[in-house]
Amino acid sequence: MRLKLERRDAASRWATVAAPLIALGLAILTSLILFAALGKPAGQALYSLLLEPFDGWYNISELLLKMGPLMLIAQGLAIGFRTNVFNIGAEGQLIIGAICASALPIYFPTATSVWMLPAMIGLGAAGGAVWAGLAAGLRTRFNANEILVTLMLTLIATQVLNYLLLGPWKDPHGFNFPQSVMFPDVALLPILLPGTRVNISLLAALIASGLAYVIMRHRFSGYQLLVGGLAPRAARYAGFSESRAVWMSLILGGLAAGFAGACEVAGPLGQLQRSVSTGYGYSAIIVAYLGGLNPLGIMVSAFLMAALFIGGDNAMVSADLPVAAVFVFQGLLLVYYLGSLTFIRHRITFNGMGRA
Amino acid sequence: MTILAFILAGTLAAATPMLLAALGELIVERSGVLNLGIEGMMALGAAIGFVVTYHTHNPYLGFAAAALGGIILSLVFAILALALTANQVAAGLAIGVLGQGVSSLLGKPLESQTLNAPDKLPIPGLADLPLIGPVFDQDVVVYLTLILAVVLWAVLNHSKLGLIIRAVGESPGAARAIGFPVVRIRLGAIAFGGALAGMAGAYASTIYTPLWADGMIAGRGWIAVALVVFGTWQAGRIVFGALLFGALSLGGLIGQAAGVALPSQVLASVPYVVTIFMLAVISSNRRRMRLNTVASLGQSFSG
Numbered sequence: 001m002r003l004k005l006e007r008r009d010a011a012s013r014w015a016t017v018a019a020p021l022i023a024l025g026l027a028i029l030t031s032l033i034l035f036a037a038l039g040k041p042a043g044q045a046l047y048s049l050l051l052e053p054f055d056g057w058y059n060i061s062e063l064l065l066k067m068g069p070l071m072l073i074a075q076g077l078a079i080g081f082r083t084n085v086f087n088i089g090a091e092g093q094l095i096i097g098a099i100c101a102s103a104l105p106i107y108f109p110t111a112t113s114v115w116m117l118p119a120m121i122g123l124g125a126a127g128g129a130v131w132a133g134l135a136a137g138l139r140t141r142f143n144a145n146e147i148l149v150t151l152m153l154t155l156i157a158t159q160v161l162n163y164l165l166l167g168p169w170k171d172p173h174g175f176n177f178p179q180s181v182m183f184p185d186v187a188l189l190p191i192l193l194p195g196t197r198v199n200i201s202l203l204a205a206l207i208a209s210g211l212a213y214v215i216m217r218h219r220f221s222g223y224q225l226l227v228g229g230l231a232p233r234a235a236r237y238a239g240f241s242e243s244r245a246v247w248m249s250l251i252l253g254g255l256a257a258g259f260a261g262a263c264e265v266a267g268p269l270g271q272l273q274r275s276v277s278t279g280y281g282y283s284a285i286i287v288a289y290l291g292g293l294n295p296l297g298i299m300v301s302a303f304l305m306a307a308l309f310i311g312g313d314n315a316m317v318s319a320d321l322p323v324a325a326v327f328v329f330q331g332l333l334l335v336y337y338l339g340s341l342t343f344i345r346h347r348i349t350f351n352g353m354g355r356a
Numbered sequence: 357m358t359i360l361a362f363i364l365a366g367t368l369a370a371a372t373p374m375l376l377a378a379l380g381e382l383i384v385e386r387s388g389v390l391n392l393g394i395e396g397m398m399a400l401g402a403a404i405g406f407v408v409t410y411h412t413h414n415p416y417l418g419f420a421a422a423a424l425g426g427i428i429l430s431l432v433f434a435i436l437a438l439a440l441t442a443n444q445v446a447a448g449l450a451i452g453v454l455g456q457g458v459s460s461l462l463g464k465p466l467e468s469q470t471l472n473a474p475d476k477l478p479i480p481g482l483a484d485l486p487l488i489g490p491v492f493d494q495d496v497v498v499y500l501t502l503i504l505a506v507v508l509w510a511v512l513n514h515s516k517l518g519l520i521i522r523a524v525g526e527s528p529g530a531a532r533a534i535g536f537p538v539v540r541i542r543l544g545a546i547a548f549g550g551a552l553a554g555m556a557g558a559y560a561s562t563i564y565t566p567l568w569a570d571g572m573i574a575g576r577g578w579i580a581v582a583l584v585v586f587g588t589w590q591a592g593r594i595v596f597g598a599l600l601f602g603a604l605s606l607g608g609l610i611g612q613a614a615g616v617a618l619p620s621q622v623l624a625s626v627p628y629v630v631t632i633f634m635l636a637v638i639s640s641n642r643r644r645m646r647l648n649t650v651a652s653l654g655q656s657f658s659g
Contacts, residue, residue, distance in 0.1 A: 153628075159628075163622070324459075327454075334449070338440070
């Protein structure tokens, strides 16, 4: 007798929600064991990771601050993932976006124009799109695998950032820290919730999510992207082109990541620093998958991942956990999610016993 | 030692971690599976190898433990990709994140600690040659990796096992029909790839640069994945590719020696830029790619 997986005709709706929840439960259990094995206070660590982010207005506001870029980038990436275009270099696109946006306030530190901020955001988004567009061009023109190219472009972007911050863009009065000058007020995003660091870029992320939902749900291009990824030959017969899907996925993903990068330097950072790259681009890949590559699901999973980021910072202090614990937890989440997805899309049957 | 000899000898050592990991991935991909978690498996192997060698002073134990760590992580991938037929790209990214996270966690207490690099093993006669002598004065892993490349070439192209692996990769349905256990062969290939990636990481952290720094693999696992494409799934060409990247990653040292006044970040970026360039050049020959690529690469198979 053999176990066999049989594809279900349609996954039930509750099951789509169940997969990330099952994954969350299993990831919590595994990390509990792992932290205990490392001799860390496991209970304290989990409290810090999972509950403390919701404890008090300050924590919640910081959570909202981190949710914005995660949500925005994941929405962009999901467009590509749905069509099997794997942009895994959002981190690099975010860095380039932050660099392009920073150029204006760094070269015009005394500017007072109200156009400063829109120009920065525009430049940042364009920079991210160009960085991703390189991968699209190499894929469509030279057949180069976009997974490897976007990843390599991220490694290069990190070096560009290091070069600028250690060299030409280093603040001469910054005590030799690798960071730029502080931006003038006109280069900073207005605060959305008074008394917190949450700025209006959160609205942009929410609007982008709404747009992504509408596009996927009602517009033809959503269908077109879906077909292009799932059945390329069928898509070609129907007159859709693979290269258009590649370009669209990567450009939209790059725009979103570049926009997010610009909002980081114009928002909570207020200058260009190395810490602009804290892994949002990589985490957004997991956010996109946990959200089932669905715009609404991504809003929920971005909230969850933001909580995890805040929790990780807390656990570093309260449970002496290195920041890597967050990445371990993220990895576990994705592993368990992909595993439980199978049980939703398939039923298990025993060979020779026919359909249950 | 002359600069030329230094570059030649250094190239081999620098190429070794990438080559070792790429040879593992070659077998995995030839069986039809795409495991993108190499970077994570190398990071995990690097941390385990360093921690074990640091505490036991036994580099062999460090390598064995790193191989075991790579195997365990690759089996997590195998469960997702083979048993649960998950998307292989996503599954590879998942274990990549997990491996890098666990690596930082394990290495944290030993940040910036160093190890004594093991003694080199000069080949009698050859190591005394003028000019190129240092090329034959390497650690044992360098020799073994080159021997492994030859063995894997022979196995893949001239043995029954190689034929079965290739058959499974080219047409899993047909291979299954004539009685080959497709899933078990792929499982074996994945575990083999995991072991080599783990040891590649251990070589990087305990022999090549015997110092623990978080994130020390720095993209070399991804370059290994790219090397398999550059080598168009042929062991011999992968060796050449690895040597090229070994030389490139010495770029900083060579640049300094030659008195080039470029910022270190430019030199550090060279291997990444060349990876993109080579990918474009080699992939653009679509006919040759179609001829050499593994037909079922990355596709789930349930049977």
